[in-house]
């Protein structure tokens with residue numbers, strides 16, 4: 001009862017006082033007592049109140065979140081790190097964000113067999129609960145391309161959903177197409193929105209585990225028949241690793257320019273491999289085109305990841321987990337080669353190494 005009342009006050013305060021003023025008030029009135037009474041607003045942490053939970057598909061729930069005054073800017077397609085105390089340990093995972101509407105956003109979480117945080121969110125989080133977040137990050141965002149194709153599978157639809165929703169809310173959306181694949185009909189995430197979007201642009205939904213018409217699923221031999229203007233489109237890809245590998249192989253075979261492929265990966269692979277010992281980095285050059293920084297490699301750079309190389313020159317590149325998971329550090333390979341954590345032309349700097357005498361990276 002007390003908690004519900006407090007939640008109501010917090011919602012009203014954020015709505016009527018606004019985040020900026022709340023930040024000002026809270027930072028000038030912070031005391032231990034305030035913190036204890038209302039740890040949602042009187043805190044230096046970014047927190048969010050769960051204001052709604054709905055079932056999206058089998059084993060998939062969407063949580064609507066109202067963040068406190070520490071929330072800053074986000075871009076559609078980015079993700080947020082959610083942390084929780086589970087069995088006395090802090091567990092953190094990333095979830096893609098829907099665009100902000102009326103001060104709220106959603107995350108859509110698919111249950112993983114044996115998974116810690118996804119099951120905890122599904123089983124223990126109720127309306128009125130508070131989650132601890134970190135600031136949004138990620139490079140899987142729309143960059144004003146005139147023609148785009150979103151290709152996604154399973155929960156990989158979430159960042160694509162975010163970008164498409166945002167673009168459809170704007171004045172002029174680009175020429176879009178979306179291919180979404182699920183195992184079965186019951187697994188379809190955002191089914192209602194997909195049905196509605198079909199009336200506005202080219203949306204195709206395919207099921208890998210159900211009877212389907214020939215040509216419904218993406219196929220290497222018919223990719224260019226399915227999407228005749230594929231080579232003109234920037235492709236945004238997200239899904240399970242096997243699916244992404246398959247799509248990248250199909251695109252490569254179709255002669256697609258992989259520097260126009262934008263990937264978001266949900267699962268970290270094992271990137272424990274050391275850099276290629278046969279490649280001598282001394283004297284090689286890495287050009288970070290987006291900040292116009294040339295780096296000439298020396299003895300100290302042996303064994304360093306591209307992020308460590310950038311850090312050692314104080315280039316202040318965007319970085320998140322440093323484990324090859326979140327994609328915050330991801331840049332696009334424009335020319336040359338990198339080894340380690342590379343997906344198509346996406347190079348995860350924190351877990352990738354230079355592998356050619358000249359390497360050009362850009363956003």
Ligand SMILES: Cc1cc2nc3c(=O)[nH]c(=O)nc-3n(C[C@H](O)[C@H](O)[C@H](O)COP(=O)(O)OP(=O)(O)OC[C@H]3O[C@@H](n4cnc5c(N)ncnc54)[C@H](O)[C@@H]3O)c2cc1C
Nearest residue numbers: 093094095096109110113114115116117118155158266325
């Ligand atoms: C950028 C990004 C965005 C993402 N966006 C979303 C999103 O929008 N929606 C979404 O649902 N997910 C998203 N994810 C995935 C999400 O972050 C989690 O990885 C996912 O929810 C699983 O977390 P978990 O804690 O439940 O599973 P974990 O506990 O991490 O387990 C994952 C899997 O590994 C297995 N496992 C765990 N421990 C072991 C072990 N010791 N030995 C063997 N197997 C083990 C589990 O059985 C499970 O199958 C995103 C990930 C990234 C990196």
Ligand code: FES
Nearest residue numbers: 320321322327350
């Ligand atoms: S993938 Fe997270 S910082 Fe590199």
